[in-house]
Each structure stands twice: as structure tokens, then as C-alpha cells.
Amino acid sequence: MKSLSIIGCGAVGKTLGRLLHQGGLFELRDILNRSLASGASAAAFIGAGRAVSNHAELRPADLYLIAASDDAIARCAEALAASGLVRPGAIACHLSGALPSTVLEPVREQGGQAASVHPVKSFADPSASVADFSGTWCGIEGDPPAVALLSGAFSAIGGRMFPVDPRYKSVYHAGSVLVCNYLTSLIEVGVRAYQKGGLPRETALQVMEPLVRGTLDNVFRVGTVQALTGPIARGDAAVVAGQLAALDDWDSEIALVYRTLGRVALELSRRRGAASTGGLAAIEELLAVKV
Numbered sequence: 001m002k003s004l005s006i007i008g009c010g011a012v013g014k015t016l017g018r019l020l021h022q023g024g025l026f027e028l029r030d031i032l033n034r035s036l037a038s039g040a041s042a043a044a045f046i047g048a049g050r051a052v053s054n055h056a057e058l059r060p061a062d063l064y065l066i067a068a069s070d071d072a073i074a075r076c077a078e079a080l081a082a083s084g085l086v087r088p089g090a091i092a093c094h095l096s097g098a099l100p101s102t103v104l105e106p107v108r109e110q111g112g113q114a115a116s117v118h119p120v121k122s123f124a125d126p127s128a129s130v131a132d133f134s135g136t137w138c139g140i141e142g143d144p145p146a147v148a149l150l151s152g153a154f155s156a157i158g159g160r161m162f163p164v165d166p167r168y169k170s171v172y173h174a175g176s177v178l179v180c181n182y183l184t185s186l187i188e189v190g191v192r193a194y195q196k197g198g199l200p201r202e203t204a205l206q207v208m209e210p211l212v213r214g215t216l217d218n219v220f221r222v223g224t225v226q227a228l229t230g231p232i233a234r235g236d237a238a239v240v241a242g243q244l245a246a247l248d249d250w251d252s253e254i255a256l257v258y259r260t261l262g263r264v265a266l267e268l269s270r271r272r273g274a275a276s277t278g279g280l281a282a283i284e285e286l287l288a289v290k291v
Helices: 011-022 036-046 070-082 101-109 126-132 144-156 166-179 181-196 201-222 237-250 252-272 277-287
Strands: 003-007 027-032 050-052 063-066 091-094 113-119 137-142 160-163
Touching (some): 003 011, 011 036, 011 063, 036 050, 063 070, 070 091, 091 101, 091 144, 101 113, 113 144, 113 166, 137 144, 137 166, 144 160, 166 181, 181 201, 237 252, 237 277
Parallel strands (some): 003 027, 027 050, 063 091, 091 113, 137 160
16 A cells, blocks of 8 residues: 655544545554644544654655645745655655645656646635535546546545646636636625615625525536526627616726626626627627726
8 A cells, every 4th residue: 555644734634544444545654743732632633643743753755745825835845855864765745736746846856747737616714615515526637647546545545636737727726716716706896886776785695695606506507608597698788788887886996806807797798699790799898997
């Protein structure tokens, strides 16, 4: 059985460590956290592993899972490479969605291999994450032997693997930010617009809930092109003009959001082909950013 050590064992590290240990996929050796106490707590949660306080105490392992925060990954790789522990063929893998595996280059320079696996999931509660990890999509890239081993291990614990182009890792990760974090921001913008129309905040959320849920259901059922509805989908330039005038008078920043997302909707509407060419041309002029 191959051996595993975890560097930076927070919520994600705990979840994956427990799944990989319970699945009999790796022998968990050491856990290196910022404090021995947090390392010991992680080991207790996982049910295996020895907490250590620095890289010098780590034992050689076949896989080093770097589950630290993005801003610490490069430092962890440099410290691991400087420790002399990296044997030829040993794998270092980080879990960032934003950083490519090339951030682990110091490990490669010592004869090791590098990879990155990004589980597209929120890991706020490790216990809950262990229970519902199966089916989680995981983006992967790196050295082919490392990708092969990690794809097998993550698939064994329920991961659904897909390749990521490391050249555009930050763009890929921005996609998750847009549909998760910024969806929340967009709903907040909608709430403010409802409030301007006289609705209490709580009522606004209740009114929009079926609309939002229905839209998401349609997107995942028929795709973004067919799910698009509203004035741009119909080519109704008069409605768009009226809304833009009202938003410009009320809040120029929200008007800019409307124009920016409206241009994406315009592209979808053209692909759908249901609206008149003249109507969409008029909308395109309306959506041009005001100087």
C-alpha cells in the first residue's frame, strides 16, 4: 500500500484524508499543520496519522497531499523540496482550483512528480463532506503518472474526474466563482431592485425564489440557450430601453451589471434564433457601455 502524508490538514485535508484512509487506498503517515494540536485533531478525525510540527519530522511518503491555502502552497513545496524527503517518483499534489501544478516545480526539481486535484465542492463541515463526497466533480492536471494514480484514488472515493488545462487554471476557477459566489451577489442586486420597487427584503427573496429555482432547473435541463427568457430573448428593445433608463437614474453600478450580463444574454438570444434581427440590433446599441 502506498503511503500518504498531508501538509495543511484543514477541512479539505481532513475530508480527503479520512476517505482515502477508510477506503484502504493509502497508509496515512504524517500530518503537518501550523500547530501540533490542530494536527492531532486532524489525525483523530481521520482515524490515522501522526501529527508533526515541522518538515524535518516528516517521514518519506509516496504521496504528499498539500491541502494548505493557496498563498501557502508554493512555500510548502519549497520546504518539502528542501527537506530531502522527496524520492524519485514521489508525488506532490495540491488541491487549489486557481493554481496550476507548476507551482510545485521545486518538488519536480528533486525528482518528484507534481499534480493538482480540485474537488468542486464546499468543505465547510468535514463530517458532512465525508458523507456526501461521492459524486463530486474533481478537476485534475499534472504529470501523467501522478494523474493516473490520483485519478484512480479519487475515483475510488467517489470523485468524478475531468481534465483541466493548466494554462488557464485561473480562468477555470473564475468560472466557479462566477456561478457560486457571484450568483449570490447577483441575487443581492435583484433584491435591491425589488426593494426599490417597494418590497420588503424578506418578501423580495420569497417572490424571486421560484423564479431563480425554475431558471436553474431549466438551465441544467435544456442548456443556457434554450433556458433564456425575458425581453432580450424576445428581442423586445422597448422594454430593455425602459429598464436601462430607470437603472441609469437609480444606480449606475447596477445599470453596468445589467449592460454587461445583457450582452451575454444577447449572444444567447442570437444563438437561439427566435428574436428578430432588428430587435436584437437595437438592443445591442442600448447595451453599449455609456462613456
